[in-house]
């Protein structure tokens with residue numbers, strides 16, 4: 445199967461259970477039969493989004509229940525893995541833990557489901573094995589935030605000097621003037637002596653009531 449060989453990097457010599465592939469033969473095909481699977485895999489590559497992902501080589505823990513149903517093998521359970529991310533507010537790297545729930549049907553060959561769906565919609569049981577890697581990649585991608593934060597209340601960076609506000613403290617500020625007042629200050633406060641009288645004369649001329657009085 446092309447999808448499977450794609451996901452098993454040069455893995456012809458590897459044992460079958462490498463790379464998130466599980467053997468379902470011992471489950472049998474009688475509907476209702478269940479088996480729990482607890483297993484740890486090493487992520488064969490980085491899994492996730494641009495700013496946050498399970499790093500390559502990290503331990504991915506699976507606590508799953510495999511259940512035989514009439515159309516295939518229903519996989520449900522939890523995936524736990526460490527995350528490495530970069531905070532969009534303070535730009536600092538951070539670590540986190542991912543826990544996500546998984547529910548996925550793998551269709552038996554020659555089942556109605558197999559005949560009426562595409563392989564990229566419903567994954568397949570292939571030679572009594574299921575490959576969880578594409579399923580996990582999709583589920584992790586959906587579970588992770590597009591805008592990761594090191595903490596929900598991350599203060600981010602100072603917009604003036606770029607210092608991390610978590611380090612600089614909450615009283616960090618700059619002596620800057622509101623831009624609406626900065627113009628007036630330049631005119632009256634710190635304006636040079638030569639321009640000041642000129643401005644005043646102009647103001648008087650433009651004000652008709654000033655001369656009439």
Ligand SMILES: [Zn+2]
Pocket residue numbers: 531532533534535536593594595598599600
């Ligand atoms: Zn942050």
Ligand SMILES: [Zn+2]
Pocket residue numbers: 602603604605606607616617618
């Ligand atoms: Zn600052």
